[in-house]
Amino acid sequence: MATEETYVPWAQKEGYEDLVPVPQNDAPNCLVPIAYDTMYRDCMDTFRALVAKGEKSERTLEVTQWIIRLNPGHYSVWKYRADTLLEMKSSMTEELDLLDQLVQYHLKSYQVWQHRRTIILALNDPSRELDFTAKALAIDEKNYHTWAYRQWVLCHFWSTARSLSPEDAAALSRERRDQVEQVWRGELEYVDKLLESDIRNNSAWNHRFFVSFESGMGGDDAGKREIQYAKEKLAISPNNPSAWNYLRGVLARLSIPLSSASPFATPLALNTPASMPPTEPAISPAAExxxxxxxxxxxxxRAEEARAQERAQDEREKAAKEAAELFRSLIEYDPIRRNYWNWQAQQAETVAAA
Known part of the structure; x- marks a missing residue:
């Protein structure tokens, strides 16, 4: 791209002589005018000239490409570029090639991802997208925009029979069903690789939950499988909040009480790995x-059990007392949140007394 010294204004370029740049209409006596550099100001003045004419042409694409390289967050320019591409029936594959270059530098730009969605919808071909988002996640594996886009691609182009109406599900061919199932199974394998690389990748944990329970591919065994999966990861890294939150989420999804996992959690809490039940994953020697x-x-x-109205009052009071003691014991490990743990203990005691 040109520098300030080598930049040639658009009005001086061949094929642009008819365009009269339209300057930005700032307020009279503007107190704090924005100090745009020469290139950006000229590009925007030329863009406004094109918009004023309602022109959608190759030179519109050329000017808008300059602008989005200088300012990838300019949503009006992106929108006009997309409209131009669609009206001209331009090569969407070439536009994807451009986006492949831009997204790696602007991963956190809503506008870049929205434009890519527009192009993919026009192409109606998602064949590049899972590999592309995997490459983007290799740059920033917790980027929200990339994960949201990947999930959109999966849901839009690989809807499962369970997520469709009965009529649409019946219309799916066996070949298409097999293809869809293969894609979703591949997502679990992909997430597993990410978690092997970084067991605390909360974004990967979130995507695994999405694939297991929101895709329609979970099946009846998904819950048991995911409870076991979370436990296996916790046996390796028991102070991993992402895995504990995942286990809680799965139990809540299945309406299973937290106490069902107490036999697994107790040896981790008491530092008694030898007492782990044989039906549970063995604790790693490297576990903290x-x-x-x-x-x-x-x-x-225990606090959940104290809130259970179906339990006898004495059982609820005992559960509340034990919950309060456990909450207060956490002050030793997390003294910064001393007030929070004391509040949690008081809440448990209050519930049982009600």
Missing amino acids: LPAYLAIEFLADA
């Missing part, structure tokens, strides 16, 4: 114990 997040899990499990 005691796990204060396991203590918090047990406290929440």
Whole structure:
């Protein structure tokens, strides 16, 4: 791209002589005018000239490409560029090539991702997108925009039979069903690789939950599988908040009480790996114990039991007392949140007394 010294104004370029640049209409006596550089100001003045004419042409695409390289967040320019591409029936594949270059530098730009969605919808071909988003996540594996886009691609182009109406589901061919299932199974394998690389990647945990329970591909065994998966990861890294939140989410999704996982959490909390039940994953020798997040899990499990109206009052009071003791014990591991743990203990005691 040209520098300030080598830049040639658009009005002086061949094929642009008829365009009269339209300057920005700032307020009279503007107190703090924005100090646009020469290139950006000239590009925008030329763009306004094109818009004033309602022109959608190759030179519109040329000017808008300059602007989005200088300012990838200019949504009006993106919108006009998309309208121009669609009206001209331009090569959307070439536009994707351009976006492949731009997105890696502007991963957090809403406008870049929205434009890519527009182009993919026009192409009606998502064949590049899963590989593309994987490359983008290799740059920033927790980028919200990339994950949201990947999930949109999956839902829009690979809808499962369970997520469709009965009529649409019946119309899916066996070949298409097999293709869809293969794509979604591949997502679990992809997430597993990310978590092997970084077990605390909360974005990957979130995507695994989405694939397992929101895609329609989970099936009846998804819950049991995911509970076991979370436990296996916690046995490796028991102070991983992402995995504990995942386990809580799966249990809540299945309406299973937290106490169902207490036999697993207790050895992690007490630093007694040898007492782990044989039906549970073995604790890694490298695991950091005691796990204060396991203590918090047990406290929440007992507080949940204290709130259970179907239990006898004496059982609720006992559960509340134990929950309060567990919450207060967390002050030793997390003294910064001393007031929070004391408040949690008081809440547990208040519930049982009600």
